[in-house]
Amino acid sequence: MPLPSSPEQPQPLGRVIAAAAEWVNRLGEIWVEAEVVQIKRYQGATQFLTLRDKNGSVTADGTCSRLVLDQVGPLTDGTTVAARVKPRMWPKSAKFSLEVLELRVVGVGRLLAQLEQLKAKLRAEGLFESHHKRRLPFLPRAIGLVTGEGSAAERDVLATIAARWPDAHVEVRHSLVQGPDAAGQVMQRLAELDRHPGVDVIIIARGGGSLEDLLPFSDEGLVRAVAACRTPVISAIGHEPDTPIVDLVADFRAATPTAAAKAVVPDVSEQRQAVTADLARLRQSLLLRLGRAEADLDSLTTRPVMRDPIASFAVHVDQLAQWRRRLTTTIGRALADESRTVDHQLQRVRSMSPKATLERGYAILVDGEDRSITSVHDIDEGDDLLAYVADGTLILEARGVHEGRVPNQAREGSSGPLEREADHG
Incomplete structure (x- = not known):
């Protein structure tokens, strides 16, 4: 029933809005067809979306639970849906909204949703x-x-x-x-x-x-x-x-x-052009390589060694002759030095030999048993002695034995003691 009112007895605004809200809330649940304009997803349980009439003249804000959106599958802006909604009007703000209880994609949107589900399945399989x-x-x-x-x-x-x-x-x-x-x-x-x-x-x-x-x-x-x-x-x-x-x-x-x-x-024409271009590049490359090879060959033929192959040997022959002269001189000097050293050592050896001592007038005395006599006590008077001198041997008889110092002549080397002893005999 309409509320009575007149200019003299107007109705309070809140009462009118409350009455309208009461009437809207009595409408109950109803299926509507609309296009999803916008979806706002939040962390909480309540999600927000905007629905628009198919002719685009009317829009309405709505709310739904996260479960409703998850059950409908992939849902994008512009998708046509059939929605089970409960109209609501809030008395304090006089704002009209729809509580979306269920969503189903219809028409092309339904087909697209099915295709998206199949794509996701096949993509998961790789x-x-x-x-x-x-x-x-x-x-x-x-x-x-x-x-x-x-x-x-x-x-x-x-x-x-x-x-x-x-x-x-x-x-x-x-x-x-x-x-x-x-x-x-x-x-x-x-x-x-x-x-x-x-x-x-x-x-x-x-x-x-x-x-x-x-x-x-x-x-x-x-x-x-x-x-x-x-x-x-x-x-x-x-x-x-x-x-x-x-x-x-x-x-x-x-x-x-x-x-x-x-x-x-x-394209056969493109391939012909490509082959022609490749042949031209190959020909140019070959010509460049031949040109470089000819230049290298010319450079080689102009070198002195190619004009006179044995010219370099002459230099080495001169060097070899010089080294041979140096080697001959060095060897001669080394041989001369070694020869002088050998002569010197030979002289030293000869000077230390018994024969050299004998040649200076000394003699070696031995007894009848060929034992060397080094002291007057080694013989007795009348013993036969054998004296070795430089050019032979002497057989002597000891006529006397005198103990004392060596005569000066023996110390000075003017004559040997055997010579003096022979004079006494």
Whole structure:
């Protein structure tokens, strides 16, 4: 019931707001469709978000628990959701808000959420890792192509390949590229080409489309089939805003079918130019090396040793002759010095020998038993003696023995004692 009021009896503002809040709170829970404009996540249990009507004319702030956001999965701004809400109005601030009790992604948003969940699953398995990507062959023997029959993608790929490398061979396999049966057919054609002994690379091509049209290329079975292929696979779906999952697992992603054809074969004209440039660089390099070799050879031939090979020997011959003269002189001096030393030593030896003593007039006396006589007490008067002199021996008889000092003549060496003794006899 409306509150009675008049200019004379107006209703208090607080009462009017309280009545409005009471009416709003009686609305209960209701499902609404809206677009998520903004999500504010906090550490606490209560989270905040803003919802907007699909036509964009009405927005409302709302709150929800952390559990509600976690259960809905990945949720981004712009996602369309179906929300179970309870409208609320706060009497103190007259502020209207929605208590979000449950969220469900609907429409395209639901599809995107499902695709994000599949991506997260496959990423966790490592299917998107770069080390799984294989290098494309430079010039494949045969190129496999899976595409729609008579499609623009087929024409673009074949025309581009023919223009770039006319001798290239393409194995074409037609398949559905849209609808519920498309993923299965693409998988079959992919398996056929993967078993083909001459196919070195496979292109899966489609000329773009809406998110719903491209769903077969995000099919989990097809994605896993591409990852399991022994042959390198190029994904050329041609849809930039929303990347199909097969793009992430393929060995090479091309933005368009034409780009895929450019990646799979080289441009023959560019290769000719490259070969021509390489030949020119090789020829120039060879000419430079030959020029340097000729210059080195000229430098060698102009050296004196090359003009007169034996000229250097003359210098060495002169040096050798000089060294021979020095060596001969040195050896002669050394021999002379050694000869003088030998003569000196020989003279010393001779001067110390008994023969030299005998030559100076001395004699050696021995008795009948050939024992040396060194004292007068060694003989008796009448003993026969033998005297060794320089030129022979003397047989003597001792007529007397005199003990005393040596005569002066013996000390001075004028005559030996044996000579004096012989005179006395």
